[in-house]
Amino acid sequence: MMADMDVVVRLSAAGIPEPLRKVVEPRTAGFPVTIETITRLSARGVACGLRIQPIFPGYEEEALGMASAAAVAGVKQLSFEYLKVPGESVNTGIAAASRALGYDIVKRMHEQGVVRLGPDWTLSRDAKRPFVRRARRHSHALGVKFGAGDTEFIPWSDGNGCCGASELTQPDASHFTANFVGAIRASLARPDKAVRFETLLDLWSPAHSVGNYMDWRRRLTPEQRNGRSDWLAFMARRWNGGKSPYSPAFFDGVDATDDIDEAGFRVYDSSRLARELSR
Structure with a gap:
């Protein structure tokens, strides 16, 4: 059905080493299955995108490796977004992820610089910028459109949005731009x-x-x-x-x-x- 439709299918995965995925993303089938899905859809002419989110500080190389695998599988667009920490999850989900990753995520973020954005804590733009720059260059080197999932970097994206880039993959699409x-x-x-x-x-x-x-x-x-x-x-x-x-x-x-x-x-x-x- 999708092969006959004008759609973009976007999948998502955390930017982490695969052995840790069962802990951080316990209800997912794993990144190899995501790649298989992208490969099958792309072979049928269905435009696919991959959102790598959250990216945990210290695991940026894993995120870029995932991007490379997705490009080989046929994605048309990649987006990247760093971890945001809701205050209420520090002692629950974030604590569990810290144990799985082997370091205190909140402490690492404080060392790099954090800011408050609404109810969440996130890395400062100065802390994020070097990786956003690398991710953009990496995407372009792979021949794939880039999307910045972190709100303050959205204008760095190819196209008018952070994640779907539908106007880049769907001919004659009209997009809301008065913002x-x-x-x-x-x-x-x-x-x-x-x-x-x-x-x-x-x-x-x-x-x-x-x-x-x-x-x-x-x-x-x-x-x-x-x-x-x-x-x-x-x-x-x-x-x-x-x-x-x-x-x-x-x-x-x-x-x-x-x-x-x-x-x-x-x-x-x-x-x-x-x-x-x-x-």
């Missing part, structure tokens, strides 16, 4: 690399309400929208930062400037990101 990442990616084509709020007006976004899909505390009334759709009003509330950790400057390689446009929106600069992607 921070879409504005950042659009800025990379401009000589000044300026990330401007007005760019969102030129990108595809919902014209009708998205309120039903949002937490009720985040919904905006018509009076709060200033004539914008509720999605663009939602973006406007967060564009300058302060409402949440997210703004264009949340993403690696993008910097806030002192420039404010006529509508009161801060202008950001993606020059560092452009240099990184051209390396």
Whole structure:
């Protein structure tokens, strides 16, 4: 059935040595079975992707080896994401994984540098960046599209998302781009690399309400929208930062400037990101 459909099948696996998989991923059949699935689907012309997540600090080489095996099996896209530690799992799942891996995961992450992101703890972007850079180069050397699963690195991805890259494998696909990442990616084509709020007006976004899909505390009334759709009003509330950790400057390689446009929106600069992607 899938061979006759316009679909992308994405599988996932933790970035760990295979002997430890039964402990860390006890309800999976193992990575060789994942590779077999990719091989069979690819042979029938079904586009496949592999998400390697979580990547445990210290096991980055295993993740790259898994990527190589997946490329041989026929994947079209690879994505990578480091471990996030929910606070409530430190004494349960993370403790069990630490025993299996033979080191204290939380201690290792603290040594490398951690930050709080919502309810989770994760490595800092400085700690992640060297591997994200290697993973991107490795994917391209394998002839496979790259996706950065860690949110702050999504603009490093090939395509408009971190994981599926469906517009790269499905002809004529249309994609929602009126978000921070879409504005950042659009800025990379401009000589000044300026990330401007007005760019969102030129990108595809919902014209009708998205309120039903949002937490009720985040919904905006018509009076709060200033004539914008509720999605663009939602973006406007967060564009300058302060409402949440997210703004264009949340993403690696993008910097806030002192420039404010006529509508009161801060202008950001993606020059560092452009240099990184051209390396």
